[in-house]
Amino acid sequence: MLPIVLASRSPRRLELLQSIIPASRILVHTPPSAAEKGFEGLKSLPEVFRRVLEIAQEKHDRVAESLHNLKQPYAAIIAGDTVVVVSGLDEMPVVLGQPPDSSEQNELVRRWFHEYYAGREHQVLTGVCISGAVDGVLKTKTFLVTTLVRFANDVDRWLEWYLETGEPRGKAGGYAIQGAGSLFVEQVTGSLSNVIGLPIREVKDTLAELGIDPIRNGK
Numbered sequence: 001m002l003p004i005v006l007a008s009r010s011p012r013r014l015e016l017l018q019s020i021i022p023a024s025r026i027l028v029h030t031p032p033s034a035a036e037k038g039f040e041g042l043k044s045l046p047e048v049f050r051r052v053l054e055i056a057q058e059k060h061d062r063v064a065e066s067l068h069n070l071k072q073p074y075a076a077i078i079a080g081d082t083v084v085v086v087s088g089l090d091e092m093p094v095v096l097g098q099p100p101d102s103s104e105q106n107e108l109v110r111r112w113f114h115e116y117y118a119g120r121e122h123q124v125l126t127g128v129c130i131s132g133a134v135d136g137v138l139k140t141k142t143f144l145v146t147t148l149v150r151f152a153n154d155v156d157r158w159l160e161w162y163l164e165t166g167e168p169r170g171k172a173g174g175y176a177i178q179g180a181g182s183l184f185v186e187q188v189t190g191s192l193s194n195v196i197g198l199p200i201r202e203v204k205d206t207l208a209e210l211g212i213d214p215i216r217n218g219k
Contacts (some may be wrong), residue, residue: 048093079129126199128143150185
């Protein structure tokens with residue numbers, strides 16, 4: 001049975017994918033290091049949407065090229081990119097990535113909570129690119145999933161404690177909804193797994209469209 005490749009180093013994406021695909025069939029192959037496109041200069045949500053999809057596509061393509069060079073066969077490749085989008089001045093979209101792993105991390109995340117999260121709603125976007133062979137023909141599908149997350153107003157009640165846990169490190173937007181970060185969440189509209197890093201319902205549906213059954217066939 002050919003492996004289904006996860007083009008990501010994220011342990012959270014791997015855990016989510018294992019909920020719909022047997023762990024024995026998943027091959028993790030991280031994209032070769034390369035400078036990713038940033039979000040600087042983007043002034044509208046449609047521009048942000050397109051950029052997230054471009055990043056997911058680029059991750060997919062780098063892994064596909066690497067697997068080709070290694071002569072590694074596969075049934076499918078799944079790549080994704082997750083970002084948090086908040087409203088800044090003049091309602092311009094602001095993309096929050098992972099906070100820097102430095103002494104400034106807590107100060108930056110604290111500012112995000114106060115300026116963008118407390119009592120407000122933000123968007124979590126995941127761009128996904130999946131390819132698979134259908135009747136010997138390689139097909140690729142890309143899509144974007146959006147989830148709305150609202151935080152409670154009284155973030156200061158737990159914020160300093162949360163920063164000391166170290167959980168914000170390496171998390172898009174500086175929080176983990178599947179962990180202690182859920183303390184701040186008042187409402188989620190849409191896919192919860194999307195906020196964690198991979199919209200598993202949409203991924204499973206797309207694999208089905210490509211004719212790939214992770215359990216019942218060897219495609």
